[in-house]
Every structure is written in C-alpha cells, then in structure tokens.
Amino acid sequence: MHALFELIHYAIRERLIDTIDYDYVFNRLLHLLDLDIVYQPYEATYKTDKTVDEILKPLLDHAVDKGKIDPDTVQMRDLFESEIMNVFTPNPSMLQQQFDTLKKQSIIAATDDFYRRSKKSNYIKMARIGKNHFYKVPSKYGEIEITINRSKPEKDPKDIAKKPVDTAYPQCLLCKENVGYYGHAAHPGRTNHRIIKISLNDEPFYFQFSPYVYYNEHAIVLHEDHIPMDVGKHTFYRLFDFVDQFPHYFLGSNAGLPIVGGSILSHEHYQGGRARFPIDEAAGFYTTRMNGITYELLNWPLSVIKMRSENRERLINAAEALRQYFSTYADESIDLLHETDQPHNAITPILRRTGSSYQLLIALRNNRTDESYPDGIFHPHPSRHHIKKENIGLIEVMGLAILPGRLHDAFTDIETILKEESESFENMEDYQPWLDELKAKMPVDDVRGLIERSAGEIFIRGLEDCGIFKQTDAHRRKFKQFLEGFLAWHLKY
Ligand SMILES: [Zn+2]
Numbered sequence: 001m002h003a004l005f006e007l008i009h010y011a012i013r014e015r016l017i018d019t020i021d022y023d024y025v026f027n028r029l030l031h032l033l034d035l036d037i038v039y040q041p042y043e044a045t046y047k048t049d050k051t052v053d054e055i056l057k058p059l060l061d062h063a064v065d066k067g068k069i070d071p072d073t074v075q076m077r078d079l080f081e082s083e084i085m086n087v088f089t090p091n092p093s094m095l096q097q098q099f100d101t102l103k104k105q106s107i108i109a110a111t112d113d114f115y116r117r118s119k120k121s122n123y124i125k126m127a128r129i130g131k132n133h134f135y136k137v138p139s140k141y142g143e144i145e146i147t148i149n150r151s152k153p154e155k156d157p158k159d160i161a162k163k164p165v166d167t168a169y170p171q172c173l174l175c176k177e178n179v180g181y182y183g184h185a186a187h188p189g190r191t192n193h194r195i196i197k198i199s200l201n202d203e204p205f206y207f208q209f210s211p212y213v214y215y216n217e218h219a220i221v222l223h224e225d226h227i228p229m230d231v232g233k234h235t236f237y238r239l240f241d242f243v244d245q246f247p248h249y250f251l252g253s254n255a256g257l258p259i260v261g262g263s264i265l266s267h268e269h270y271q272g273g274r275a276r277f278p279i280d281e282a283a284g285f286y287t288t289r290m291n292g293i294t295y296e297l298l299n300w301p302l303s304v305i306k307m308r309s310e311n312r313e314r315l316i317n318a319a320e321a322l323r324q325y326f327s328t329y330a331d332e333s334i335d336l337l338h339e340t341d342q343p344h345n346a347i348t349p350i351l352r353r354t355g356s357s358y359q360l361l362i363a364l365r366n367n368r369t370d371e372s373y374p375d376g377i378f379h380p381h382p383s384r385h386h387i388k389k390e391n392i393g394l395i396e397v398m399g400l401a402i403l404p405g406r407l408h409d410a411f412t413d414i415e416t417i418l419k420e421e422s423e424s425f426e427n428m429e430d431y432q433p434w435l436d437e438l439k440a441k442m443p444v445d446d447v448r449g450l451i452e453r454s455a456g457e458i459f460i461r462g463l464e465d466c467g468i469f470k471q472t473d474a475h476r477r478k479f480k481q482f483l484e485g486f487l488a489w490h491l492k493y
Contacts, residue, residue, distance in 0.1 A: 014120040016088040073156040079189035086192040137456025159185040174267040201237040215275040223268035229256040233320040252350030252394040260365035278399030301463035303364040344368040380462030
C-alpha cells in the first residue's frame with residue numbers, strides 16, 4: 001500500500017478523521033504532495049505496525065524531490081509535515097465545539113481528547129520526546145527528576161542561512177496567531193497547532209499543549225494579547241479560575257522578572273499539566289495556621305512556602321499580601337536587597353487542587369546580580385554552568401530538571417575517558433574541572449551511574465543557589481522569622 005493510503009488509514013484508526021472523510025483527504029494530499037498514484041478505496045481490515053513517522057518518511061522524501069521542502073533540514077521537513085497533518089486536524093472552531101461539548105460530560109474527557117489528538121496528529125512528536133533521557137537522583141530533599149532534553153531539533157546551518165527577514169509576525173512563539181502558521185527556517189511549523197479559548201478572571205485566554213511535553217499533559221495557558229508577564233493579584237484570580245475549571249491540572253506562573261523568570265517574558269502565560277513533581281512529596285520543617293490557612297516552610301533547595309486552605313478568597317488575599325510583603329523585604333546579611341535602581345524580588349506561584357482544598361506553592365525569588373555573580377546571586381553559580389546555566393523556571397522549581405541536549409554527548413565522552421578508552425575529546429574545556437573530580441572517584445563499577453548522579457547533584461546545588469534562605473539552621477530561623485513577620489503584618493490589614 002502506498003504511504004499516502006497508509007497515512008489515511010492511520011488517521012482513521014487513530015480517530016483523527018472518519019471514514020466519510022477518506023476521499024476528501026486523499027484528494028487534498030494528492031495535490032499537496034503532487035503525487036501521481038492510482039486511487040485505492042478504504043480497507044477496513046487493513047493493519048500495519050508502522051509508526052506515523054515511518055509512514056510519513058517516504059512522503060516527506062517525495063516532497064524533498066519535488067522541491068516542496070527546501071533546504072532538506074529537520075526544521076523544513078517539520079514545517080511540511082505539519083501542513084500534511086493539518087488535513088487530519090479540525091478547524092479551530094470545530095475543535096472548540098468538540099472540546100466544549102465534551103466538557104459538559106467531564107473536563108477530563110475534554111482534555112483527554114485534545115491531548116490524544118495533539119499526539120496522534122504528531123503536533124506533539126512523542127517519538128522524538130522518547131529520545132529525552134530521564135532519570136532520578138536521590139537527595140536530602142527526596143528524589144529529584146532529571147530530563148536531558150534531546151527533542152528540540154538542533155539548529156541547522158542551512159536553516160540559519162535561509163532565515164528570512166524578521167517580519168515580527170507572529171510576534172512571539174506563544175501568540176494566538178501561531179494557529180495554522182506555516183513557519184519558516186527560524187519559526188516552527190504550526191499549521192496543525194490548535195488552541196482552546198477559555199476565560200480566566202473574565203479575561204480571554206487560550207489553552208494549548210506544549211509540543212515539547214516535559215511531563216504528562218504539559219499545558220500552556222496564554223493571554224489573548226501579546227502583553228508582558230506581570231504577576232499581581234490578577235495572577236492568583238486567573239490561577240484559581242483555571243484549577244476550578246481544570247481540577248485535574250496544576251497551573252503556575254513564572255516570576256515576571258528576567259533571570260528568575262521563564263524564557264518568554266514578553267507574553268503573559270502560565271504552565272500547567274496533569275502531573276505530580278518531586279516538590280509535591282517534600283516535607284515541611286515548620287508549620288503554622290492562621291485565618292483558616294495552613295502555612296508550611298518546605299525542606300527544599302529553593303525557599304518555598306506551601307499554603308493550603310479550602311477558602312479560595314482568603315487564600316488569594318493572603319497570597320497577594322505575601323507577594324507584596326516580600327516585594328519590599330530585604331536582609332543584607334543574606335545578600336537579599338529588594339531593589340537597587342530596579343525591583344529584584346519576585347515570586348513563582350504554583351497552584352493545584354487536592355479534593356476540596358487548594359494548595360498554593362510560593363517560591364521566593366530575587367534576580368539581583370553583583371560583581372561576584374554577574375548572572376545572578378540567586379541563580380545557579382558559575383561552577384554549575386557546565387550542567388545548567390539557563391533560568392530556573394517553575395518546572396525546575398518543582399524538582400524536574402530540564403538539562404540541555406549537549407549533555408547527552410558530554411556524558412558519553414566523559415564515560416569513555418573515565419573508562420580510559422580515550423584520553424580526551426574536542427570541546428571538553430567546560431567540563432574539565434568536573435572531569436577531574438569524577439576521575440578522583442574512580443574506579444567504580446557503574447561509571448555512567450556515577451556521571452548521572454554527579455550531574456544531578458550539581459543541578460541540586462544550582463537550585464540551592466536560587467534559595468533565598470538556605471537549608472541551614474541559621475537560615476531556617478530567618479525563614480521562620482520572615483513568615484512570622486508576614487503573618488503579624490497581614491493580621492493588621
Ligand atoms: Zn506573543
């Protein structure tokens with residue numbers, strides 16, 4: 001059977017389309033791919049073990065031959081693939097209708113269906129995500145999870161050469177105008193990308209899945225307008241509205257300041273999903289209750305206050321009060337200055353529901369830099385940069401490391417050196433001090449395990465660098481004083 005028919009049979013089997021669509025999608029794809037093949041009718045009994053990527057490959061090769069993919073790079077193939085798979089993807093209005101109809105049954109049915117579609121249409125490339133390397137590292141904070149991210153395609157020099165003049169459209173990767181956008185050498189293909197309109201705090205937002213899923217049902221919630229990240233009381237109303245509508249999901253916001261914020265500060269957005277994280281198992285070292293809210297200081301590398309209550313309004317008021325209290329909080333003895341010529345204190349809030357109760361995590365953040373730490377005092381210090389130098393966003397605050405793909409090859413090279421199968425490799429300068437440390441621990445039976453564990457431990461030290469109050473007795477006392485100071489202040493208002 002020709003790959004085109006295999007693809008249509010796949011789409012019917014995976015419930016992307018109905019048999020009634022068969023002739024229509026055949027004709028659409030015949031033209032799109034400029035194919036000259038004989039029509040074959042639908043075969044209800046047809047079976048194949050091929051994956052969608054295996055079916056798509058000869059079709060994409062054909063498109064390369066026809067000059068429809070040029071240059072022949074992973075990026076340009078992805079753009080065309082997205083155009084092919086769009087044929088099996090409902091128009092935004094139809095998908096919205098399906099989502100809203102399913103939501104009347106149950107919100108879980110609605111998100112399940114949207115997630116299934118996002119995966120089966122290869123908008124989320126599960127085979128590529130499967131190449132990510134995942135492992136766990138035990139620590140005094142519990143098991144920390146590590147992902148080495150190999151699913152984002154590397155930049156190809158041919159793509160960079162082909163990069164068109166920046167048209168500033170869509171304004172960023174999050175903007176709603178990405179829906180159906182073909183993309184180009186410097187912008188991912190979004191022809192089969194879909195978003196669902198929702199309302200949070202009576203404001204227009206959209207719900208979508210991340211194409212790079214770092215955890216189960218990794219979702220992004222974006223504002224209708226391209227407006228900058230801004231964390232305030234409205235943030236809490238939006239987060240609470242979301243978990244009320246999607247009680248099986250958590251939702252969190254990155255801090256609205258550079259260094260301690262996410263990678264896109266120019267567009268108001270949140271990240272959520274149907275997943276639990278190491279921080280959800282973290283124990284507290286101090287607990288107190290006030291006004292129907294339980295406050296717990298966590299045994300965690302960053303400074304995190306867990307607030308729990310069944311009373312939504314009280315929790316929102318207390319969270320906003322805490323945000324304001326921290327925004328002017330300073331303690332020079334621990335290098336915490338809330339402002340210089342600009343504000344430095346911010347929070348990372350993460351909300352989930354547990355039954356009738358809400359659980360809100362507030363991580364305290366500060367983005368000040370100084371001469372010793374030009375990348376940030378409360379940011380992974382330079383000695384951790386061979387493992388992690390990017391911003392620590394909310395996913396990592398929760399104990400899931402997203403480490404750069406370059407580490408995959410670095411681990412392999414280091415393993416070879418430690419086993420004395422080779423002396424050195426190119427581009428190892430950044431890893432040299434670490435390599436020397438690892439050599440001192442040799443011989444061990446499980447060399448790979450040693451490398452992975454060590455990388456995980458360095459990541460955890462990087463998280464500790466981000467902690468405002470460190471996990472020492474003296475700092476824990478300060479953290480407790482901070483909370484008590486806040487509660488006394490909050491009581492007066
Ligand atoms: Zn935008």
